[in-house]
Every structure is written in structure tokens, then in C-alpha cells.
Amino acid sequence: MLTMQYLLFISGGEIVLVMLLALLFFGSKAIPDIAKTMGKGMREFKKATNEIKRELDNHTSDIKKDIDEVSSTVKKETTDIQKDITDKLKD
Template identity: 45%
Template sequence: MFGIGGGEFFVIILIVLMLFGSDKIPEIARGLGKGMQQLKNATNDIKSEIHKSADLDGIKKTFTEIGTEDISKNITGEVDKMKENLDDMTGPIKRLDR
């Protein structure tokens, strides 16, 4: 659990008990639980909005829909175009062997 051993967890619990007392711990736990639930709901809302906007714009595609072969063809095609553009700008580069 988070890289904390049993002894370390026990020490943390003792420190929390000494700082806040046994009466305040349930209130603190409830507050932390509510805060974590609100954070989880907010992130889920953001995720759903992103997915909705991607669906509306028609940009949501998975790799399986595109196909990995198409991706590799596009990448190699783009690399070839860049090589041609570089050759056009610089001309052929000759190696000088010394």
C-alpha cells in the first residue's frame, strides 16, 4: 500500500491520533472521503466531456480503425517527402573520404 510497511503505517496512525484526538478522526475521514468523491466526479465529468466533443467532431478513431499498416505507410511516406525536400534545399551531399 503506497510503499508503506505495517510498522510505518502504525506510527502514522499513532501520530494522527495524538494530533487530532479520537473524537476528530471520524470527521476528518468523512471530509477526506467527500473531497475524494468530488474529485473523482469532476475528473469523470471532464473525461465524458472530452469523449463527447471527440464524438461530435468525428475525430475519435482508434488504432484498430486506422490500421497499423496505414500508419507505417503514412510515416514512411512523410519521411520520404522530408528527404526529398531536404535534397531540394541542399542539393546532393557528397562524402569526402580522406
């Protein structure tokens, strides 16, 4: 079973040390504001990422539809040409 220490590649003691240093450096009143600001930033980043993905999916679906249309037209034309050739060879 993977624990938090293996996922972060740092031990529990190192996490405590980092938290203690953050508390000493920023103070107890500033840490919640910093965490809230980081949370908002992460939410905005995720929102922007999802919007970019949605835009790419919308534009690529149009391109895919066009490619499928061209592909089906080419297949139909090739089938018609093959049929004409085989009909001429039979005559």
C-alpha cells in the first residue's frame, strides 16, 4: 500500500519541518490566506485547462467530421471506379 510519504518522496519529519518554517516565516494569521489564494489559483488553472480541452475537442470534432466526409467520398469514388473497371473487363 502506498502511503503519503512514498507519493511525495519526502518523509513525515520533512513535512513537519516545512510546515514549521512556513509558520515561522509567514505567521499564523497569513497561512490561511496563502492557502486560500493558492486554492483559488489552482481552481482557476483547472478551469482554464478544462476550457482549453473543451475548445480543442469542439474544433477537432469539426475537422474529424470533414475528414470522415472526404474519406467516405473517396471510398465511394474508388468503389465506383473499381466497379466500372470490372464491368469493362467482363465485356
